[in-house]
Amino acid sequence: MAVIEYSQAKVGPFPKRKFKFLVGGFVAVAAIAVLIVNGLMSAGNYYITLEEAVSQGDRLVGRGVRINAVVDKESVRYDTQNIVLTFDLVDEAGNRLPVVYRDVMPDLFMKSESVIVEGRLNDQGVLEASLILVKCPSKYEEALDAGQQVPQNHLTAPTQYTQ
Numbered sequence: 126m127a128v129i130e131y132s133q134a135k136v137g138p139f140p141k142r143k144f145k146f147l148v149g150g151f152v153a154v155a156a157i158a159v160l161i162v163n164g165l166m167s168a169g170n171y172y173i174t175l176e177e178a179v180s181q182g183d184r185l186v187g188r189g190v191r192i193n194a195v196v197d198k199e200s201v202r203y204d205t206q207n208i209v210l211t212f213d214l215v216d217e218a219g220n221r222l223p224v225v226y227r228d229v230m231p232d233l234f235m236k237s238e239s240v241i242v243e244g245r246l247n248d249q250g251v252l253e254a255s256l257i258l259v260k261c262p263s264k265y266e267e268a269l270d271a272g273q274q275v276p277q278n279h280l281t282a283p284t285q286y287t288q
Contacts, residue, residue, distance in 0.1 A: 226254040
């Protein structure tokens with residue numbers, strides 16, 4: 126009876142086939158680690174104030190930022206044909222930052238107290254926004270400040286049913 130011997134090429138102490146799996150596994154784990162670190166770095170900073178953004182100057186150019194500030198209502202321009210919203214963010218210190226948003230204006234944008242604008246600062250010092258989060262005043266907080274009762278939900282179930 127003949128014995129067939131199977132010899133596998135080796136790379137170092139591992140057979141060639143196992144070595145390919147080890148390298149592939151290492152590449153996959155490294156790619157996942159890079160994606161996790163990148164995601165944490167971009168999402169780790171909730172937002173900065175306009176004063177902090179102005180103080181950092183050119184260091185923010187080309188980087189993704191989230192800025193919390195008040196909208197100068199007089200600077201708001203909305204081009205309905207091209208769907209482009211432009212406005213300025215302002216703060217109490219007199220800092221001003223122009224913003225361009227190429228999407229539909231958020232519903233409560235003009236009634237907002239402040240906004241959080243997410244985007245990238247370009248070379249001209251304009252924030253090219255990709256997302257606008259509107260912080261609107263709550264009518265319930267105003268009612269409590271005035272000493273009024275908070276409105277109840279009027280959608281109650283009837284006590285008896287008619288047929």
